[in-house]
Amino acid sequence: MGKLSFSLKPNFLGLLKFLNSFNWFIVFFSLVNLSVCIYEDQIGKFDWRQSYVGRIKFAQFDTVSTAKKIIVATEENVLAALNLKTGQVVWRHVFESASTGNIELLHVAEKVVTVSGSNPYLVRGWDSATGVLLWEWSLTLQNNDQAEFSEWFVENSALVHMLPVFGSHIEVSMYNLMTGQNRGSTSKLPALWTNEGCVLSAPYYTCLSGNPGSHLLISMDLTSNAVQLISKPLSQLITNEYDSSLRSLDGNSIVPGFILGDKKISMIKNNEFDFLSVELMDPSASVAIVDSSNGLIILQIWSDDEKGFFITGHSLATGKEVAEIRRPASGLSIPSPEISAVTCGTSRDVQPCRLLVTAQDDASHLLHQNGRVVWTREEALASVVAAEFVDLPVSDLDAAIESEFDQKEGSVWAAFSRRLQQQWQQLRTFLASLQAGEQRDHSQPLVRDYFNLHKMIVILTDVGKIFGIDNLTGEIVWRRYERGVDASRAVFYTRRHASLLTVVAAHEETGNGLIISFNPIDGSLAGERRMQLDTRLLQCTLLNKPDQEKLHALVLLDSEENVQVLPRSAAVHVDNTFMYVADKSTAKIQGYALRYDGKEVVAQKTWSLNLAGGGAGFGPDGDSGAHRIVGVWPKPSAERAHSPGRVLGDRSVLYKHNNPNLVLVLTEARDLHHKESWVVAMCVDAVSGAVVTSQVQRRARALPLAVHSDNFLAYVYYSEKHRRPEIATLELYEGQERWLEAGAAFSSFASNNKMALVSRAAYVLPALPAAAALTRTERALAARHVLLALTTGAIVEVPWAYLEPRRPVTPTPEQREEGLIPYAPELPLPAEAVINYNQTLHRITNIYTAPSGLESTSLVLAAGLDLFYTRVAPSKTFDLLKDDFDYYLIAIVLSALIVATYSTKYFASRKLLKMAWK
Numbered sequence: 042m043g044k045l046s047f048s049l050k051p052n053f054l055g056l057l058k059f060l061n062s063f064n065w066f067i068v069f070f071s072l073v074n075l076s077v078c079i080y081e082d083q084i085g086k087f088d089w090r091q092s093y094v095g096r097i098k099f100a101q102f103d104t105v106s107t108a109k110k111i112i113v114a115t116e117e118n119v120l121a122a123l124n125l126k127t128g129q130v131v132w133r134h135v136f137e138s139a140s141t142g143n144i145e146l147l148h149v150a151e152k153v154v155t156v157s158g159s160n161p162y163l164v165r166g167w168d169s170a171t172g173v174l175l176w177e178w179s180l181t182l183q184n185n186d187q188a189e190f191s192e193w194f195v196e197n198s199a200l201v202h203m204l205p206v207f208g209s210h211i212e213v214s215m216y217n218l219m220t221g222q223n224r225g226s227t228s229k230l231p232a233l234w235t236n237e238g239c240v241l242s243a244p245y246y247t248c249l250s251g252n253p254g255s256h257l258l259i260s261m262d263l264t265s266n267a268v269q270l271i272s273k274p275l276s277q278l279i280t281n282e283y284d285s286s287l288r289s290l291d292g293n294s295i296v297p298g299f300i301l302g303d304k305k306i307s308m309i310k311n312n313e314f315d316f317l318s319v320e321l322m323d324p325s326a327s328v329a330i331v332d333s334s335n336g337l338i339i340l341q342i343w344s345d346d347e348k349g350f351f352i353t354g355h356s357l358a359t360g361k362e363v364a365e366i367r368r369p370a371s372g373l374s375i376p377s378p379e380i381s382a383v384t385c386g387t388s389r390d391v392q393p394c395r396l397l398v399t400a401q402d403d404a405s406h407l408l409h410q411n412g413r414v415v416w417t418r419e420e421a422l423a424s425v426v427a428a429e430f431v432d433l434p435v436s437d438l439d440a441a442i443e444s445e446f447d448q449k450e451g452s453v454w455a456a457f458s459r460r461l462q463q464q465w466q467q468l469r470t471f472l473a474s475l476q477a478g479e480q481r482d483h484s485q486p487l488v489r490d491y492f493n494l495h496k497m498i499v500i501l502t503d504v505g506k507i508f509g510i511d512n513l514t515g516e517i518v519w520r521r522y523e524r525g526v527d528a529s530r531a532v533f534y535t536r537r538h539a540s541l542l543t544v545v546a547a548h549e550e551t552g553n554g555l556i557i558s559f560n561p562i563d564g565s566l567a568g569e570r571r572m573q574l575d576t577r578l579l580q581c582t583l584l585n586k587p588d589q590e591k592l593h594a595l596v597l598l599d600s601e602e603n604v605q606v607l608p609r610s611a612a613v614h615v616d617n618t619f620m621y622v623a624d625k626s627t628a629k630i631q632g633y634a635l636r637y638d639g640k641e642v643v644a645q646k647t648w649s650l651n652l653a654g655g656g657a658g659f660g661p662d663g664d665s666g667a668h669r670i671v672g673v674w675p676k677p678s679a680e681r682a683h684s685p686g687r688v689l690g691d692r693s694v695l696y697k698h699n700n701p702n703l704v705l706v707l708t709e710a711r712d713l714h715h716k717e718s719w720v721v722a723m724c725v726d727a728v729s730g731a732v733v734t735s736q737v738q739r740r741a742r743a744l745p746l747a748v749h750s751d752n753f754l755a756y757v758y759y760s761e762k763h764r765r766p767e768i769a770t771l772e773l774y775e776g777q778e779r780w781l782e783a784g785a786a787f788s789s790f791a792s793n794n795k796m797a798l799v800s801r802a803a804y805v806l807p808a809l810p811a812a813a814a815l816t817r818t819e820r821a822l823a824a825r826h827v828l829l830a831l832t833t834g835a836i837v838e839v840p841w842a843y844l845e846p847r848r849p850v851t852p853t854p855e856q857r858e859e860g861l862i863p864y865a866p867e868l869p870l871p872a873e874a875v876i877n878y879n880q881t882l883h884r885i886t887n888i889y890t891a892p893s894g895l896e897s898t899s900l901v902l903a904a905g906l907d908l909f910y911t912r913v914a915p916s917k918t919f920d921l922l923k924d925d926f927d928y929y930l931i932a933i934v935l936s937a938l939i940v941a942t943y944s945t946k947y948f949a950s951r952k953l954l955k956m957a958w959k
Contacts, residue, residue: 088911089515090880092130093423094119096403099147100382101293106170111382111397112149117423117906118142120155122172128407128416132172135883135906146193154195154218160188164200164221178221194243196264199224203246203263205235211246213263230268234259240289242297245309249275249285256285260309273314279304292329292380300328306339319355327378330357333385333394338363342378342398350375352412366394369412376522377401402506402522419517424503425904429533430891431497431542431561436488487562493894498902499542499561503528509564512900512910519564523557525549534583536593541568543595545581554578554599569607576600579622586614604635604642615642621727625670628653628708632730648730652708652723668710671743675704675727682751683821690855697752698773698797702728702789705754709743718742720758722769728789734799738769746813748827755827755844757810766806770846774798802846804868808833814888816899816915823897823916828888834881836903838874838913882907895920
């Protein structure tokens with residue numbers, strides 16, 4: 042016994058030492074694990090938000106407060122403060138979107154003063170540092186007919202309102218800036234010389250008056266006690282009076298002045314016109330007069346299509362050019378620039394001149410006096426009209442692997458040789474990545490990731506500027522500005538994945554069709570490049586069958602019913618192609634069948650549908666002018682149907698009415714006799730013109746919000762009877778027997794097509810939606826959710842199960858087995874369903890969705906005054922591990938199992954060996 046204890050003692054002490062060292066090992070890795078975390082509810086991990094203010098209308102530098110800022114008021118009725126160094130939004134206030142929110146005046150001093158509205162006007166005072174509202178008072182004008190010509194300015198801490206009555210007089214009123222108290226009665230200054238071509242350069246109001254050939258340049262000081270007129274014959278100033286016009290100086294010039302006939306710059310000094318010796322460098326140049334350390338400086342900026350952007354400065358006293366203000370060395374391109382605000386230091390030890398320049402493409406640039414761009418804000422993104430998610434191209438290595446499997450010709454040894462070459466290339470790529478380490482070149486081309494979550498978002502804005510944005514970071518990869526594009530009805534067409542995208546729009550001046558084809562990855566023009574048609578476009582579509590180069594042809598139908606096919610070689614494949622044209626003003630829809638006669642493609646009118654009807658009650662004498670089409674929503678062409686039917690609770694199948702040619706047409710009619718409006722929803726077969734189903738909501742106003750997918754539809758309207766927004770849903774079924782044989786494609790001309798079984802329902806929305814969309818996945822396996830963007834700034838994800846029209850009031854056991862939810866008229870919108878959580882999005886106009894490589898994940902982009910991108914998983918991430926998946930625990934368990942397995946094997950073999958020796 043003594044020997045046994047003596048032999049075990051050293052081993053026991055060694056075990057204690059091992060456990061002690063193992064404890065320190067556990068403590069070390071526990072500290073490492075503390076640094077591994079995830080975001081709460083994935084906030085900011087898969088989403089990003091960009092805030093914009095819109096095209097700048099007024100701007101002033103805030104030089105009073107400690108933190109230097111730029112206060113701006115925009116065309117989108119937004120008042121905001123921008124950081125002077127970075128251009129980021131410091132604070133922002135979004136006013137009403139209608140005329141009641143138009144900002145008419147911005148004055149920045151110790152406080153920020155704005156005048157907004159349209160009779161009545163609201164005068165507000167704001168704290169420049171925080172944007173807090175300090176005071177507010179309203180003003181209502183008695184002369185409402187002329188109120189739109191009102192002018193405002195601040196003079197000696199008083200708000201001056203000027204209202205011209207053209208050809209008669211000028212009414213001038215002065216108010217206390219903070220209280221709104223009227224400083225005396227309204228002055229009516231006689232001014233028979235006023236007209237609509239006058240300009241205000243506070244406190245002077247200047248006009249060109251008289252008959253052609255004897256024009257007079259007349260100006261009046263609106264704030265003087267006595268009426269003082271400054272007059273000068275125009276013939277003494279310019280030679281050609283017919284080209285004369287007036288425009289104000291830009292950039293909040295410190296002295297009153299104007300530009301005459303795009304030729305001469307004039308100041309008003311000591312009640313006299315002082316025409317400067319400095320010439321206008323370009324007829325379109327934007328001019329501002331600013332005080333600096335060199336005295337008064339005349340700044341001019343303009344842009345040339347060939348030479349680029351120019352900026353010059355001349356001393357007002359000497360007329361010599363200021364050497365410090367010069368053109369940028371790089372070829373900076375700013376189309377039609379305009380000085381919004383400018384500031385210069387008045388002493389040698391302060392900052393030099395800085396200019397806030399607004400371009401024709403709505404971009405805002407802060408420029409240094411040497412032409413260097415400090416920052417740029419792409420405010421065109423505040424008015425997105427169309428967006429498209431584009432798949433990125435595969436990497437060179439993946440493309441080589443795919444091409445290897447595509448090459449089926451050759452012997453086995455040739456295939457084996459290609460495989461060795463690919464393996465060698467992969468090995469070289471791997472070794473090169475090891476040598477490069479973690480340093481990555483950001484100039485590398487964008488390539489597709491494994492789950493196809495990385496895409497390019499191509500965005501078209503209202504001014505015709507096109508952007509390519511990386512969906513993972515929100516970074517602008519490329520941009521291009523197309524002049525003269527009327528983007529109000531523009532449509533994107535993906536004609537070849539990752540290599541060709543086409544924008545079909547109208548020309549802003551002529552109204553004719555305009556086609557722009559480009560590479561969506563780098564923004565370079567491709568294909569037909571930029572093509573302008575001679576006629577107005579009515580409709581366009583893509584051919585489903587691509588050519589040998591995997592290019593889908595574009596089919597165009599113009600106002601003269603002529604058909605063009607791009608490229609022309611695809612005209613032979615146009616047969617059995619159908620198009621429809623909807624005229625929103627007359628509520629008429631016409632269908633066309635395209636035929637190729639061997640030489641050209643001919644459009645044959647096959648059906649016509651007058652949705653207005655022309656019945657009594659719609660307009661005087663049965664006129665249908667009060668009936669209009671609100672919107673047309675076809676089924677997405679690239680959409681897949683998950684299943685042809687739905688399994689019921691009794692194990693029978695209710696087959697869907699999957700008509701790929703079905704179009705939802707939403708119309709609104711006004712009954713002039715009863716003074717009420719109707720909303721009519723029709724499902725029209727765009728090939729045969731047959732009306733599949735329709736329904737009417739009386740005493741309601743239509744909203745241009747609807748979704749259409751698979752066999753269900755939904756649209757939003759405002760019920761004037763109950764004064765609330767509602768959503769109506771429809772589902773179309775064939776019944777429990779198929780109309781066509783199994784596997785046969787749906788045909789609009791099939792003789793055995795019966796009337797579809799339609800389920801209808803309506804639900805009450807607790808908030809007013811501003812945009813609607815459906816989630817999309819590649820194979821439609823995941824559940825469908827409806828995304829509703831509310832006017833409150835939230836985007837709510839509503840499952841279709843809540844909107845389903847087959848929801849019973851009292852469900853039967855079979856309906857419970859099917860999973861139908863009992864019907865409730867009020868639709869719940871819980872806070873947990875808000876996908877943008879606590880980030881309020883202002884004025885959402887559109888929601889764009891796209892599938893990803895993961896069947897569970899759908900990509901979402903919300904556009905409005907803000908851009909918001911995120912991912913949603915309607916059926917949860919069933920094909921992806923959770924973010925909080927414990928990899929360390931799995932690794933430890935797996936390692937323990939491996940150790941236990943080999944240990945058990947070793948001890949089992951030892952046991953068998955001992956038993957064999959017995």
